[in-house]
Amino acid sequence: MFFQVTARDPKSLARCGLLQTCHGGVLTPAFMPVGTQGSVKALEARELHALGYTLLLANAYHLLLRPGHRTIATLGGLHRFMGWDGVILTDSGGFQVFSLAGLRKIHEEGVEFASHLDGTRFHLTPQLSAEIQRDLGSDLVMPLDDCPPYPADRKRIEEAVRRTTAWARLGLATPMRAGQHRLGIVQGGVHRDLRARSAGEITALGFEGYALGGIGVGEPPELAGESVRAAVPYLPPAAPRYVMGIGVPGQMLELIAEGIDLFDCVLPTRNARNGTLFTSQGKIQIKRHEFREDPRPLDPGCPCVACRNYSRAYLRHLYMSGEILASRLNTLHNLTYFASVMRRAREAIASGTLDRLRSLGEFSPCPRETSRMEAD
Amino acid sequence: MFFQVTARDPKSLARCGLLQTCHGGVLTPAFMPVGTQGSVKALEARELHALGYTLLLANAYHLLLRPGHRTIATLGGLHRFMGWDGVILTDSGGFQVFSLAGLRKIHEEGVEFASHLDGTRFHLTPQLSAEIQRDLGSDLVMPLDDCPPYPADRKRIEEAVRRTTAWARLGLATPMRAGQHRLGIVQGGVHRDLRARSAGEITALGFEGYALGGIGVGEPPELAGESVRAAVPYLPPAAPRYVMGIGVPGQMLELIAEGIDLFDCVLPTRNARNGTLFTSQGKIQIKRHEFREDPRPLDPGCPCVACRNYSRAYLRHLYMSGEILASRLNTLHNLTYFASVMRRAREAIASGTLDRLRSLGEFSPCPRETSRMEAD
Numbered sequence: 001m002f003f004q005v006t007a008r009d010p011k012s013l014a015r016c017g018l019l020q021t022c023h024g025g026v027l028t029p030a031f032m033p034v035g036t037q038g039s040v041k042a043l044e045a046r047e048l049h050a051l052g053y054t055l056l057l058a059n060a061y062h063l064l065l066r067p068g069h070r071t072i073a074t075l076g077g078l079h080r081f082m083g084w085d086g087v088i089l090t091d092s093g094g095f096q097v098f099s100l101a102g103l104r105k106i107h108e109e110g111v112e113f114a115s116h117l118d119g120t121r122f123h124l125t126p127q128l129s130a131e132i133q134r135d136l137g138s139d140l141v142m143p144l145d146d147c148p149p150y151p152a153d154r155k156r157i158e159e160a161v162r163r164t165t166a167w168a169r170l171g172l173a174t175p176m177r178a179g180q181h182r183l184g185i186v187q188g189g190v191h192r193d194l195r196a197r198s199a200g201e202i203t204a205l206g207f208e209g210y211a212l213g214g215i216g217v218g219e220p221p222e223l224a225g226e227s228v229r230a231a232v233p234y235l236p237p238a239a240p241r242y243v244m245g246i247g248v249p250g251q252m253l254e255l256i257a258e259g260i261d262l263f264d265c266v267l268p269t270r271n272a273r274n275g276t277l278f279t280s281q282g283k284i285q286i287k288r289h290e291f292r293e294d295p296r297p298l299d300p301g302c303p304c305v306a307c308r309n310y311s312r313a314y315l316r317h318l319y320m321s322g323e324i325l326a327s328r329l330n331t332l333h334n335l336t337y338f339a340s341v342m343r344r345a346r347e348a349i350a351s352g353t354l355d356r357l358r359s360l361g362e363f364s365p366c367p368r369e370t371s372r373m374e375a376d
Numbered sequence: 377m378f379f380q381v382t383a384r385d386p387k388s389l390a391r392c393g394l395l396q397t398c399h400g401g402v403l404t405p406a407f408m409p410v411g412t413q414g415s416v417k418a419l420e421a422r423e424l425h426a427l428g429y430t431l432l433l434a435n436a437y438h439l440l441l442r443p444g445h446r447t448i449a450t451l452g453g454l455h456r457f458m459g460w461d462g463v464i465l466t467d468s469g470g471f472q473v474f475s476l477a478g479l480r481k482i483h484e485e486g487v488e489f490a491s492h493l494d495g496t497r498f499h500l501t502p503q504l505s506a507e508i509q510r511d512l513g514s515d516l517v518m519p520l521d522d523c524p525p526y527p528a529d530r531k532r533i534e535e536a537v538r539r540t541t542a543w544a545r546l547g548l549a550t551p552m553r554a555g556q557h558r559l560g561i562v563q564g565g566v567h568r569d570l571r572a573r574s575a576g577e578i579t580a581l582g583f584e585g586y587a588l589g590g591i592g593v594g595e596p597p598e599l600a601g602e603s604v605r606a607a608v609p610y611l612p613p614a615a616p617r618y619v620m621g622i623g624v625p626g627q628m629l630e631l632i633a634e635g636i637d638l639f640d641c642v643l644p645t646r647n648a649r650n651g652t653l654f655t656s657q658g659k660i661q662i663k664r665h666e667f668r669e670d671p672r673p674l675d676p677g678c679p680c681v682a683c684r685n686y687s688r689a690y691l692r693h694l695y696m697s698g699e700i701l702a703s704r705l706n707t708l709h710n711l712t713y714f715a716s717v718m719r720r721a722r723e724a725i726a727s728g729t730l731d732r733l734r735s736l737g738e739f740s741p742c743p744r745e746t747s748r749m750e751a752d
Contacts, residue, residue, distance in 0.1 A: 039699045044681070066697060071689070076671070081687070081693075083685045309420070314459075317442070325415045325418060
C-alpha cells in the first residue's frame with residue numbers, strides 16, 4: 001500500500017496519511033526540504049532525521065548538469081551519494097529549464113536549453129527526465145511538464161496542458177525500477193476549466209500520486225487556492241496530492257484544508273541564509289538592532305539547536321559577521337519550525353481542530369511571499 | 377597548578393603537559409582552532425569537544441570591532457556567548473592591528489588604527505587590550521605586543537622588543553579576574569640575540585606562560601626554527617610555551633621537538649574552505665578531476681564525519697557546487713586530522729618515538745606554507 005489515509009478533518013478536505021516506500025514512510029501532510037544539488041544547504045541530509053523529516057526533494061535539472069546522473073548512478077545512486085536513507089522525491093527538471101536555463105527551445109519532443117552553469121546544450125525529453133530519475137534512484141518520480149510563468153495567455157496555458165499530458169504519456173513509457181513511484185503533474189494555470197481538464201487527462205493515465213504544477217509562479221495567493229480547488233475534485237481520493245513549490249506556512253495550512261498532502265519550497269532554507277527566521281511569534285529579521293544585546297533564545301519554545309544553545313544576540317552577531325554558522329543555525333531553526341507546523345497540522349486534523357490552528361496569528365498571510373522560488 | 381610537565385622526550389626538548397584552568401584542562405602539545413569572530417568557521421564551538429579539542433583561540437581585535445567586548449560582557453562573557461565551556465585563549469589584537477587595520481599610528485601608549493570593517497577609529501592600548509580580554513572572560517590572556525612584519529631592519533625589531541616589554545608591563549598593571557592566566561609574548565624577529573634579550577625581559581616580568589610572536593610572518597621556516605631555538609633556553613621550563621600563528625603539521629612537530637607546547641593557526645579551517653584536505657597520505661585538492669567518481673572515503677583511517685559517511689566524489693561535488701556543506705565537512709575533517717597529529721605527538725613523546733613520527737613522509741615540509749595567516 002503506497003498511500004493510505006489515516007484521519008480526516010471533519011470540517012475541511014484535510015486528511016492525514018501515511019506514504020510508504022522502500023526508503024521508509026512519510027506522515028502527511030508533510031513538507032519536504034529542498035536539496036537542490038544533492039545537499040539541503042548547510043546541512044548533512046542525515047541530520048534531517050533529527051529535525052523530523054523523512055522525505056527530501058532533489059532537482060533532476062541540477063544533478064543532470066553537475067555531477068551528472070550517470071556519475072551518481074556509478075556511485076550507487078543519490079541516496080548513497082548524499083548519505084540519506086530516507087525518501088527522495090526528484091522533480092523532473094522542467095521547472096528549472098523554464099525558469100533558469102538559457103536559450104530555451106520547446107518542441108513536441110522536449111526542451112532544448114543551455115546550462116546556466118557553462119552554456120552546455122542539453123535536450124531534455126520526457127524519456128530522458130525519467131531515465132535521470134531512474135539513475136538517481138528516486139523514490140518519487142515526477143514527469144517532465146510544461147510549466148509556463150504567470151501571467152501567460154490562455155492559449156499558452158492550453159498548450160501547456162496538452163503538452164504536459166503528451167509528455168506524461170511518453171515518460172510513462174520509460175520503465176522505472178522496482179520501488180520507484182510515479183506522480184503525475186496537473187497544469188492549467190489559474191483557469192478553473194483548464195485545471196479540471198488537465199486533472200482529468202493526467203489521472204486517466206494512472207499515476208500513484210498527483211502534483212499540481214504551475215502554482216506559486218507569480219499569481220496572487222487567492223488564485224493559487226482557486227486553482228487547487230478546481231483540480232482536487234478530479235484527483236482520486238486514495239492518492240497523495242502535492243502542490244509543488246509552495247511553502248509559506250499559512251498558505252500550506254490553507255491548502256491542507258483543500259486536501260493537499262505534500263509541499264516543497266526553498267523558503268525556510270533560503271530565508272534562513274538571508275536572516276529571516278520563523279517563530280511562534282511571527283517572523284524575525286535577525287539583523288535588527290533590537291537584538292544586539294538580546295540574551296533570549298530566538299523562540300523559547302523551540303527545541304532546535306540554535307534556540308537551545310544560543311542567544312538572539314549571538315545569532316545576530318553571526319549573521320552580521322557573515323559567518324557560515326549563521327546559515328547553519330538559521331537553517332536548523334527554520335526547518336525545525338516547518339517540521340513543527342506540519343506535525344501540528346497532522347495533530348490538528350486528527351483531533352478535528354485544524355480550523356483553530358489555521359486561525360492563529362502566527363499564520364497570518366504575507367502576500368508578497370507566495371511566489372514559488374528557484375531551486376535552493 | 378596551572379601547568380605541569382607529565383612526560384619528556386629523551387631525544388629532544390619535547391614534553392607532554394597538562395594545562396589546567398577553571399574551564400577544564402588541555403593536554404599539550406596542543407593545537408587550538410581559531411574562532412576569530414566568536415565562531416570556528418562552519419562549526420559550533422561545542423562541536424569541537426567531539427573532535428578532541430578543549431581549547432580554542434578567539435581574536436580580541438575582531439570582537440572589539442564587532443559586536444564589542446562590552447556587549448559580550450553584558451551577555452555573560454565569551455564562553456556563554458559562543459556556547460563553549462572549554463578553555464579560551466584570546467590574542468591581544470596586536471597582530472591584527474599590524475596586519476589588517478588601516479591608518480595605523482603606533483606610539484608609546486599604544487596603536488591608533490581604523491577598523492577594517494567601517495573605518496571607525498580606535499586607540500588600542502596595553503590596558504585596553506587587557507580590559508577587552510577581561511570583559512570577554514578569556515582563560516588565557518595575551519598582552520599587546522609590537523609585531524613587525526618580515527623583513528624589517530634590525531632597528532625596527534629592537535624597537536619592537538623594547539616596546540613589547542614596556543607594553544607587557546602596562547598590561548600587567550591592569551587587574552584580571554580570578555582564574556584568568558596571563559602569557560607573555562617574546563619578540564625579536566630572526567635575530568638570535570634580540571630573541572634572547574626579549575625572552576629575558578619578558579620572563580623577568582613574570583607571566584604564567586610564554587608565547588613567541590613574530591614567527592611565521594614571512595620568514596623562511598628554518599629561520600623560524602632558529603628564532604624559537606634562540607628564545608626557548610631563556611623561558612622557564614615549568615611554564616607552557618606557545619608559538620603563535622604556526623600550523624603546518626610538519627613544522628609544528630619540529631617546534632614540539634624544540635620544546636613548544638601550544639600552537640594556533642587558521643590553516644586547517646581556511647584550507648578546508650579552499651578544498652585542501654590533510655590526509656595520512658599527504659594533502660589532497662578535492663577539486664581534482666580524478667576524484668569525480670571516486671567512491672572511497674577521503675582518508676579511510678579517519679574517524680571524522682566526512683570520512684565515515686561520504687565519498688571523495690561527493691566531497692568534490694559539494695566543493696565544485698559551492699555548497700556550504702563542503703566548508704563544513706572539510707573543516708570537520710581537517711580539524712580531526714590536526715587533533716590526531718597532536719594526539720600522536722603526545723603519544724610519541726610519552727613512548728620516546730617522536731623522532732620516528734617526525735620522519736614520516738606525511739609531515740614532509742611544504743615551504744610555501746609556513747607563513748602566519750590572517751585571522752580566520
